Amino acid sequence: MKVQYVNSFYKAVQDVFGLMLDIKPERENPAVADDMIAGNEANVMIGITGDLSGSVLFGFSKDMSLEMVRIMSGMEMNKLDSFVSSALGEVVNIISGNAVTNLAEEGYICDIVPPQVIIGENKSISMATEKALILPMKTEIGKFKMNISIKENR
Amino acid sequence: MWKEKYKIGVELIDRQHRELFRRVSDFVKTVQGEGEWEEKLSKVKETLEFMKEYVITHFNDEEIYQKEIDYPEYEKHRQIHQKFKDEVGKYVEKFQQEAYSEETVQEFGGKLMAWLINHVAGEDQKIGYFQNRGGSV
Numbered sequence A: 001m002k003v004q005y006v007n008s009f010y011k012a013v014q015d016v017f018g019l020m021l022d023i024k025p026e027r028e029n030p031a032v033a034d035d036m037i038a039g040n041e042a043n044v045m046i047g048i049t050g051d052l053s054g055s056v057l058f059g060f061s062k063d064m065s066l067e068m069v070r071i072m073s074g075m076e077m078n079k080l081d082s083f084v085s086s087a088l089g090e091v092v093n094i095i096s097g098n099a100v101t102n103l104a105e106e107g108y109i110c111d112i113v114p115p116q117v118i119i120g121e122n123k124s125i126s127m128a129t130e131k132a133l134i135l136p137m138k139t140e141i142g143k144f145k146m147n148i149s150i151k152e153n154r
Numbered sequence B: 001m002w003k004e005k006y007k008i009g010v011e012l013i014d015r016q017h018r019e020l021f022r023r024v025s026d027f028v029k030t031v032q033g034e035g036e037w038e039e040k041l042s043k044v045k046e047t048l049e050f051m052k053e054y055v056i057t058h059f060n061d062e063e064i065y066q067k068e069i070d071y072p073e074y075e076k077h078r079q080i081h082q083k084f085k086d087e088v089g090k091y092v093e094k095f096q097q098e099a100y101s102e103e104t105v106q107e108f109g110g111k112l113m114a115w116l117i118n119h120v121a122g123e124d125q126k127i128g129y130f131q132n133r134g135g136s137v
Helices: A003-021 A062-073 A082-105 B011-032 B037-068 B074-097 B102-132
Strands: A031-033 A042-050 A052-060 A110-119 A132-139 A142-152
Touching: A003 A062, A003 A082, A003 A132, A003 A142, A003 B102, A042 A082, A052 A062, A052 A082, A062 A082, A062 A142, A062 B102, A082 A110, A082 B011, A082 B102, B011 B037, B011 B102, B037 B074, B037 B102, B074 B102
Parallel strands: none
Antiparallel strands: A031 A132, A042 A052, A042 A110, A052 A142, A132 A142
16 A cells, blocks of 8 residues: 555544644554454444545544534533534544545545445444555543555556 | 634635634534434524525625635635535435434534534635735635
């Protein structure tokens, strides 16, 4: 997997978290996985089509998800209901939109498939994927993971 | 929900943004609050009706302002507004089909809030930046 794919998403995460949440996430050491498992309490998956194809899965803990929505709404949240999951899905949608813009600057013209939010741990998502790169991210309100599996179609 | 950093420095637009945030915030408080869904429904419907009109008024005013100052990203911005109006339109249809189910209204609320924050904190700031720099991007 090329470094541009990963960096496009990493930059988008930093920009959107900064803009919407006033938080600056930092990357930790990446790892390689054979498949994509929605191993967190709140998982959001988006698809990539066009010059590149694949998917990116974002995994958040319940506490971090609720805190993200609290920062946006200014209201305490206590459960992963459809309001919280939809807000989370939209944040990932916005990140992915920015990532697609970053990829276009690298010469890859892509589109995103709208996010799918999966609540509940260990729901494995079966996908005919290449290997996935797991990029752990650290923030002041918790850690989350990005599983990136993208390949070139050309 | 409103933060001072969302101001763009154009009085009319900032006033409308504040009002939009206030309404969305009220809406979220209502749908997230305690109580039976049936009891909240009239407030939910009232807020949705208001917002449907106010969003269009605001988008129009903002687009007129962009034309007045010869904003170079007018067309791109107009398309973002249009895409959002289309999405709201789809939800309005869904609400009618599903008799305003709690699930769908909650889903709409989450999306609306995140969309609004990102749009006002991001894309809209460029308008103020352009104008306050004396018309250069």
